[in-house]
Amino acid sequence: MTQTYNFSAGPAMLPPQVLEQAQSELLNWQGLGSSVMEVSHRGKPFVELAAQADRNFRSLYQIPDNYKILFLQGGARGQFAAIPMNLIGKKGRALYLTSGHWSATAAKEARNFCTIDEVNLLTQGAEQGIVNLDFSDIAENYDYVHYCPNETISGIELFDVPNVGNAVLVADMSSNILSREIDISQFGLIYAGAQKNIGPSGITIVIVREDLIGNARQDTPSIWNYAVQAQSDSMINTPPTFAWYLCSLVFKYWLAEGGIKTIEQRNQQKAKLLYDYLDQSHFYHNRVTRQNRSLMNVTFSTGNDELDAKFVAEATACGLQALKGHKVLGGMRASIYNAMPIEGVQALIAFMDKFAQNQ
Ligand code: PMP
Numbered sequence: 001m002t003q004t005y006n007f008s009a010g011p012a013m014l015p016p017q018v019l020e021q022a023q024s025e026l027l028n029w030q031g032l033g034s035s036v037m038e039v040s041h042r043g044k045p046f047v048e049l050a051a052q053a054d055r056n057f058r059s060l061y062q063i064p065d066n067y068k069i070l071f072l073q074g075g076a077r078g079q080f081a082a083i084p085m086n087l088i089g090k091k092g093r094a095l096y097l098t099s100g101h102w103s104a105t106a107a108k109e110a111r112n113f114c115t116i117d118e119v120n121l122l123t124q125g126a127e128q129g130i131v132n133l134d135f136s137d138i139a140e141n142y143d144y145v146h147y148c149p150n151e152t153i154s155g156i157e158l159f160d161v162p163n164v165g166n167a168v169l170v171a172d173m174s175s176n177i178l179s180r181e182i183d184i185s186q187f188g189l190i191y192a193g194a195q196k197n198i199g200p201s202g203i204t205i206v207i208v209r210e211d212l213i214g215n216a217r218q219d220t221p222s223i224w225n226y227a228v229q230a231q232s233d234s235m236i237n238t239p240p241t242f243a244w245y246l247c248s249l250v251f252k253y254w255l256a257e258g259g260i261k262t263i264e265q266r267n268q269q270k271a272k273l274l275y276d277y278l279d280q281s282h283f284y285h286n287r288v289t290r291q292n293r294s295l296m297n298v299t300f301s302t303g304n305d306e307l308d309a310k311f312v313a314e315a316t317a318c319g320l321q322a323l324k325g326h327k328v329l330g331g332m333r334a335s336i337y338n339a340m341p342i343e344g345v346q347a348l349i350a351f352m353d354k355f356a357q358n359q
Contacts, residue, residue, distance in 0.1 A: 005344035008322035009152055009297060009335040010175065011195040018249045036245045041235055050233060053248035060255055061177075063184050063207060070206040070226065071234040071244055076102075076174045076193040079204060080109035082224035083170055083189065086216040087144045088114045095142040097121050097162060099130060100151030101328060106172060110146070117142070121158075129289035133160050139167035144188060150176035152196075153326040155299035155333065156292050161186050168212060176296050177205065178254070179338060180264040188212050196296070197338045199247035202240040254338070263338050270336050270345045271295040277349045283356035301331030308332060311355055320348055 006013040029036040030045050039046060054069050063069065072078070083106075084094060093115040096107035099122055110116050123129040139145050145164045150157045152175040161183075162169065168188030177192035184190070189208045195201035206226070214227045222228045228236050254263060275293055278286045284300045286293070302308055308331050312324045325331040334348055 002319040003347070004319035004321055005340070005347055006321045007334045007336070007340070007344070007348070009196070009326070009333060010193070011201045012197075012335055012337050013339045014199070014246070015250065015253050015339045018246065018253050021249055022246060035242075037242045039241075041239055041241050046241060047233075049245060049248055050235075053244065053251055056248065056251035056255055057205075060251055060259055061184065061207075062181070062260065066210050067184060067207050068210060068213065068226075068230045070208065070229050071239060071247070072204045072206055072229060073202065073223065073240060075201070075204055076172060076191060077105075077109070078224060079172075079191045079206065080106045081113060082220070082226075083144070083146065083191070084110045084113035085220040085224065086226050087168065087170070087189070087212060088217065089143045089215050091141060091143045093117065093142050095119065095135070095139065095145045097133075097135070097145065097147040099148060099156055099158065101153045101326075102151055102172060102174070103146070103148035106146060106148065114143075121147070122156075123289075126287070127289045128154060128156055128287050129292050130156070130158055133158070133162040135167075136163045136165040139164035142167060144168040144170050146170045146172070148172040148174075150174075150179075150294055150296055152297050152335075153299075153329055153333075154288070155286070155294040155297040156288055157294035157296070158292065168209075175335075175337075176294070178260070178263065179267050179296055181260050194243065194247055196335070199250050200243045203243040203247060205247075266342065267295045267336070267338065270340065270342055271298065273342070273345050273349065274298050274334065274336070277352065281352075281356065283359070284352065296335060296337055298334045298336060299325060299329065299331060300334075301325070305330065307359065314355060315348075315351055318351055320351055323348075 026035050096116050096118045098104045098107055098118055098120050107118050121130050123131055145167050149171050170189045171187055173190050174192045175196050178197045191206045194203045208226055213230050216225045222236055278284055278300055286300045315323050323332050325333045
């Protein structure tokens with residue numbers, strides 16, 4: 001069989017070792033004679049799994065004790081609504097910093113629940129970059145400031161954290177959670193769909209500072225009420241147990257591999273290889289300024305739609321899967337999340353080079 005590499009933006013590839021472990025214990029989890037999918041979330045084995053996942057994720061991502069980790073449902077989009085429902089308070093408004101599709105979609109959803117102001121962070125011009133991130137003079141007029149540090153579709157990443165003074169900073173880290181070291185204490189709330197760096201789809205992680213819990217508006221559904229979920233250890237209803245279990249295996253796997261420093265170092269290495277190749281190429285182009293090139297989603301194009309389509313078709317036939325760019329942008333996108341090995345990036349570059357020479 002040809003070696004395949006899956007560059008999907010999400011659901012994305014998981015570490016093969018995790019899938020092998022899940023496979024090996026699928027029919028008989030922890031000697032129970034049943035799979036993890038078939039046992040109660042209220043039973044001791046699953047409750048212990050959840051507690052261990054909390055401990056391991058906390059240690060892997062260096063999450064301080066005054067933050068709760070919630071494992072919820074409804075995807076990152078569910079949080080687009082849950083965040084204003086839980087965090088809008090006395091000021092009655094939120095500030096949304098937009099830098100592409102996902103931050104703009106979050107802002108649009110929030111408008112259903114509160115008044116928002118929006119600031120576009122993108123610079124104008126041929127290259128896409130980010131304007132200055134100092135909002136300390138206005139941020140405190142808002143109950144929170146929301147942004148998306150990695151725009152999955154365009155491949156724009158914000159490595160600097162916006163300066164919001166003492167205001168509450170909220171980050172949609174769906175596509176860059178656990179990809180590099182961050183200082184969690186700079187954030188009031190971080191959220192992410194699991195399906196890129198953490199596990200399968202169906203589970204959403206919310207890391208929220210404890211003092212922000214407990215102010216949800218009256219009509220907040222209990223499944224998205226942070227106080228209710230924090231109090232019930234994210235089990236107010238039946239959680240997606242299999243997805244949660246896979247996340248727990250992923251946390252263990254990365255801890256054993258050396259933790260967040262190792263993850264970051266590998267991600268830097270993979271992204272550098274690909275961007276260095278793009279920089280010396282006259283055939284492919286990437287439109288993002290150097291300071292904002294995503295470590296996770298690398299977008300490129302030949303500048304010709306037909307050639308891009310040919311590239312994607314031929315790459316797929318060679319085992320390099322899911323390289324088609326998002327429909328709103330076109331071109332190609334290589335998502336090189338934590339689980340993508342460097343060999344996958346090397347194989348992609350070898351293919352790109354051959355394809356360019358053959359045109
Ligand atoms: N935010 C970002 C940055 C994303 O990449 C995505 C999904 N690709 C979403 C939000 C939406 O996530 P979900 O499908 O889990 O609702």
